[in-house]
Every structure is written in C-alpha cells, then in structure tokens.
Amino acid sequence: MAARTSAGSRTRVGKYELGRTLGEGTFAKVKFARNIETEQNVAIKILDKEKVLKHKMIGQIKREISTMKLIRHPNVIHMYEVMASKTKIYIVLEFVTGGELFDKIASRGRLKEDEARKYFQQLINAVDYCHSRGVYHRDLKPENLLLDANGVLKISDFGLSALPQQVREDGLLHTTCGTPNYVAPEVINNKGYDGARADLWSCGVILFVLMAGYLPFEDSNLTALYKKIFKADFNCPPWFSSSAKKLIKRILDPNPLTRITIPEIIENEWFKKGYIPPRFEQADVSLDDVDVIFNESGDTQNLVVERREEGPRVPATMNAFELISTSQGLNLSSLFEKQMGLVKRETRFTSKCPANEIISKIEEAAMPLGFDVKKNNYKMKLLGEKTGRKGHLAVTTEIFQVAPSLCMVELRKSGGDTLEFHKFYNNLSTGLKDIVWKTAEEGKVEEKDGAAAGSAPSR
Template sequence: MSYRSKLTASAPKVKRRVGKYELGRTIGEGTFAKVRFAKNSETGDPVAIKILDKEKVLKHKLVEQIKREISIMKLIKHPNVVGLHEVMGSKSKIFIVLELVTGGELFDIIANYGRMREDEARRYFQQLINAVDYCHSRGVYHRDLKLENLLLDAYGNLKVSDFGLSALSQQIRGDGLLHTSCGTPNYVAPEVLEDGGYHGAAADLWSCGVILFVMLAGYLPFEDNNLMNLYKKISSAEYTCPSWLSFGAMKLIAKILDPNPVTRITIPEILVDEWFRKGYKPPVFEEKCEANLDDIDAAFGDSEDQHVKEKIEEQPASMNAFELISLSKGLNLENLFDIEKEFKREKRFTSKCSAKEIVTKIEEAAKPLGFDIQKKNYKMKLETMKAGRKGNLNVATEIFQMAPSVHMVELKKSKGDTLEFQKFYRSLSVQLKDVVWKSEEEMQDSMTA
C-alpha cells in the first residue's frame, strides 16, 4: 500500500456538539432514548446527556410523562439522587443533562460478587432511605425502586436514578391514594397489585425492603416463573431469610415486608431502628431553593429562538508515526516507480494554524487564481474554470493532524498538466506565506537529520 492511500485510509474524527456540550460515546440505550457521555466545553466537567427523539415522544403520547420526569428530577436535589443540570431542546430532540455517575449499578455488584457483608449492605440501605425520605418530603414517589435503578458514584455512594415511573403528589386522587399499577413485579408491593389504590410512601418502602433482602441474601425474596404464583407469594409475604442474617436484620426486613401497608413500618420508625442506626450518618447538604422549570417548556416548544444548536464538526484525520516517517525521501519507495520524475504531482507543507483557518486561507488564495472550490470537511477539490494544455487542472487538497497544534497539508494534482500544477503551487505559496510553517523540503530535512 502506498503512503498516499495509507493516509487517505485514516478516518477523520467527528465531534458532535449540543450547545456548550461535546458529545462522546453512548453509555446506555432504550426504546425512546439514548444516554451519551458528554463534556461541558466551558468547564471541562463530564456529564451524561439523555437524548430523546421528539417525534417518538409525540407519537406515543409521552410528552406529559417526560415533562413530569424532568420536573421531578429538578425538584430533587439530594446527594443520593442523580442530579439534573439542565434541559435543552432542538427541532427534533430533547436533551436532559444529568450528573455523570460512573460506578455502575448496585445490581452488577450482586450479580458478579453475590451477597454483601452486613455493614456494607447497611450503609447502602441507609443512603437509600435518606434519598427516599427526602423524595417523599417533596411529594415525590418513585414507584420503581430496584437494584437496577440504584447507581454508585466514583466514591461508592449510592445514587437513585430513573424517575420515569414516579408520581407527584398532585396525581393522588380524592381518596388520597395512587391508582396506577407499575413497577417491576419482584419488587412491587402487595397493595399495588390490587385495584384499591395505594400510598406511594408505603409502596416505595416495601421495594426498599426487597432491595435490603437481596443485598444481604444475594437473591430475591419473592421469585416464581408463574406470575400468578409470584403475586400470591408477595401478597402473603411468603419468603424465607437465610441463616446467616443477623437477628436485627431479619427483624427489620419482617417489619418492612409486612403485606399490610397500614401496619408496615414507616421511615421515621426505620430511622430509630437499632440495626439501622449502627454507624448511621445523616446526610449533610445545602438545601436548594425552588427549581426553575421554565427551560422544560422551552425544550418542548416549537420556538427556534429557544432551541439549542446542534453542530457536527469533523477534525482532520490524524497520522501515526509510521505514516510520518514514510514521508522521508529515504523511505519513500514510490520514487523508484515514479515515471514523471522531473516534476512532482503533489506538494506538502505543515502549518501551526487551525484546520478551519487553513481551509479558509486556501479558499481565499485559490479563488483569485481562477479556481472553483468544493469543500467537504477537511478535504477540498480545486478546479480551474479555464482549460489548460491537458484540460482543466484539478487539485485535491487534504489536511492531516500531525500533533494537537500541527497540521500537514497535501495538495495533489488529480487531473491536468503537471507544469501548470507546479506553477499554481508557487503562486499559492506566496499567498499562504503566513500559513506555511515548514515546506516539504524542510520537513524532509528534519526527518532525515
């Protein structure tokens, strides 16, 4: 393979920006949304951006549900709940900028390593109760608490996520109860399975009890391949604690997994429980003022003035060390087979200017010389309007990144007379004197030195 084809085989880097955020790899994907790693270009802080397709959201009539999810997360500012920074909208997408949580799911720890030590499980449970207690104080009920929705940050602290099935207190009917059956079957409270309504706080607490059991036992308390049998077990709280659980842990689990929501233990009672209190540290954080929800309507609205700009930027293809060395005359075997030795059909130079600036300067210099210009990312096609000795002169130009602040520009005659190409390059060089850092000869001298 020639070094020319090797160079053009290098793929350019693509940068996608949304407002001030530079998007990275996809870290999660669902039916209606994907989550991508991103970086705030102003602060350098990493974030996660949940991207929703507006068309799909509208088609499935999910606008109000998504708005509710965002509103809920804006209301909740707690160290054990995934934070929401801001919401943005474009013509076709909704962007929810979230706190980046890098420690994985609590589910993965159990799946990979089995049950936890009692003191470790207790610490996570304490953080879970702190978060749920705060949510309930703000009139927010999660309704889908499970290990998969409990994340860990880089310091091993628990973070509650995914409020997609949450319910605000405004959704409570005149009887004071919620009436939507939702959640994951193994974690759901008995009263949720019935059609008589339920209290969100008591239902969330049941799910917390299932989570505590799984952390300590390594398996679910209620399991059955038959859904009706599973519901029967849940309704009668039919489970067995493993022998290694301490008496204090078994006693607390029994109080939480009480099938009667009226007699089930409450969070204030859990907070004074002897087993729970061991090593307990109440959360210390600054209470935020009321959240501004204006950006939610702006994100879902049709006004282009309030939409965020989406940009796709391509960076020049980079060159590895071998490709750079191959530019040296001593290692360039192509010279042995070049029939037209008198005049080279390609030229190169290096520049310390940005790739965008180089493209602009070449365009400005080539147009007065009678060239029509076509651009695609960091490649340009220059063609004379007037035919020469061998037809119209065509020059292919491409910019490669050699280092973060150094670019190499390659100009190659793809059609026309070689002498005319050489003449064009000399004229172009004069116009680009402020852009050229090193000529091809200087580059080769530095490589062979």
C-alpha cells in the same frame, strides 16, 4: 470523551459533545457526553418529542423535570439542565463511574450486614427526601442504584422512571409498573396505592438482596411469583441477625396500612447503628430552562441544534477515559472478562477479528434465532419476530475500536424482557465463540473442561 471516528466525526448538542450510548428504553436513550466548556463528563437522557406528545406526556414530563431539578440530595443523581431541539428533549444528568451497586453482589456475593446497612441508610435517606418533595420513584430496582467513584450510593431515574404517572381523585397512583420481583403487592393488585409505601416495599426487597445475595420472591411462573408476593411468602437466611430479620419482615408486610413507615425505620435500633444523617445545602434552583423548552408558542430561538460532523465510515474509536467509563470505577478487569455466564442488561466481549467479520458473524448467529437484523454502519438492531412477555425483544449492538487489532462489542437490551435477553445472549454466544478473544489462560481452562472440543481455535 465523545465517541468519534478516526476522521473526527462527532455529534454536538449546545455545549455538549455526545459519545457512546449508555442505555435505552421505550421513550428515552442515555448517552455519555462532555461539556466542552468545563471538560465535565455528564450523561444526557434524550427523549423523543413525538413519542412524548403521542402518549400525552408533556404535562407529566414537565412536572417530573421541574421536581427533579429541585431535588438536590447527595444520594440522588443530580440534574444539571434541560434543553430541547425541534424533535428532542435533552436532560443533562450527573455521570457516575462506580457502576451498579448490584454488580458488587454479582462479583463478590452477598454483602456483610454492616456494609448492607450503610447502603440501606443512604437509600432510605434519599427516598425519604424525595417523598418529602412529593416525588415517588415506583421502580426502585438494582439498575437504578449506582455508585460514584467514592462508593457513595446514587439513585438514578428518581421521578423520571415510571411514566406516565397518574394520581386519581382518590389521591392514589394507578399505574402498574416496575420490575415484578421488586414491586409491592398493592401495585400488582391495581386498586390504587400509596407511592411512598410502595417505594418502601422495594427498599425492603433491595435490603434483603444485599444481605442474602438472592431475591426474597422468585419464580419463573409470573402467577406463582405474584402469589408469593401477595402472601409475603419468604424466609430470611440463617446468617441474618434477629434485628435485621424483624425489620425486613415489617417492611415486607403485604398490608400497606400496617407496613412500617420511613420515620419508624429511622428510629429502628438496627437501622440507627453507625447512622450519620446526610448534610447538604439547598441551592437556589431556576426552572427557567424547563419553562422555555415546554413553551408551546413555537418560539425557536431557545432551541438547540444537534450538529453532526461526518467522517469516513469506520467503527467508533474509544480512548482510555471512555474505556474506563464503561467499567466499574478504574477496574478494567470486568471489561475484558469473558462475560458468558453473568449477563446484565448490557453485556460486552472483546474480539481480535475485523469489525466487518464480527458484524457478519452476529448476523449469521442471530437470524436462525428468529431475529430481524437492521445494520447501520457499525451498529446493528436485532428485533425478535415473536412477541415475548413484554413485547418483542430488541437488542442493540455496537462495535468500538479499542486498539488497532482489538474491538469491543457491546450488546444492550433496548426493549422486551430481561430474562428473554439473557436466554437470547446465551444462545447467541454459542454461535460467536470463535470470534470472542480469549487470553491464553482462558484457552487452557476451556481445553481442560472439554468445552473447546470441536470448536474453531481461539483467536
């Protein structure tokens, strides 16, 4: 359901009621939403038209959206429709509840070879299908691999990830993008690359991580990391089977021209074990809504309006379904664990303190760390004063009322480097430890460890 205040304040776009923010980046924000006609839950990616125009991305985004609408594959997040208001573009996408595939590794450790192979088969199926439609992802990484309620792999952001895309006269892509640890050497090299071969390299890194539980190329120094990638300087752990090692070495070949191809992978003995090719029907797809929203004639009759009904200023409440949607599937334990160790690009904690007190504490803890704080009701934006590896670190904080005396606090990286976000969160959490809700058991464990010495009593 949409997030709303006690007085029923909500935001509606067309037939969709908008809820909590699921994620945000430079050009877009993704919100949870509900189709009020069908009761179906969806995710809506909201693009700022002004930013899109400023970066001359209209043609690019129109092409990407048109292609994405034509992609109907069981392992790719489905795009339902596109709408636009005067200032925004809304892309309505399938909403999946199973969390990120890599959350499984974070909680359980590496996967067994047969389970890793099952996910890798689904990944290759989806990537192969999209490549056959001329769409390259170019930013395949953990947070783009989601699971639905049945544990089926779904790739998100296919074709919408790395903007702007530029294919030059030589037929190669020339935009360096993606997450360094997952990026092919030829992409870093900046001499032009084949999108299909670069995507495949990322799939190889993903397979390695699924089976090993750690990255093949890792170094805190970016230059040293790039050197390892250029040489494909990695070692497979001893528990990999010899056929899996051979396949990974053929995928992580630093020369794109001799790197194994997807048709060759599909014929590989290790890959073929238990392989079931996907079955799906190609439905008729209309691109009318895409043409309408990019119609430059200024015709406003097809535009939607974002309507907001205001209520009193209190924290947004969360009902049971929304609470479940924030966790993996129906497992609520991940929501209430004290997530101070493992930090993702979105992290949360619960507190029994009043919302106003939580806001004051976050502000108190963030300012000495060199952050500018902007408050808007029960949301905060923290902007780092120093320029980091990927510009200024920006963090969005939102407080939700889960029960009369319980709040959930969510912190999301909305700009900058993930590693810097991890460091910031760990520093911030030190200043917040007296407001984080701990169970009696957690309190006992902390006292045993001596970690609670000198701190305020747990609430």
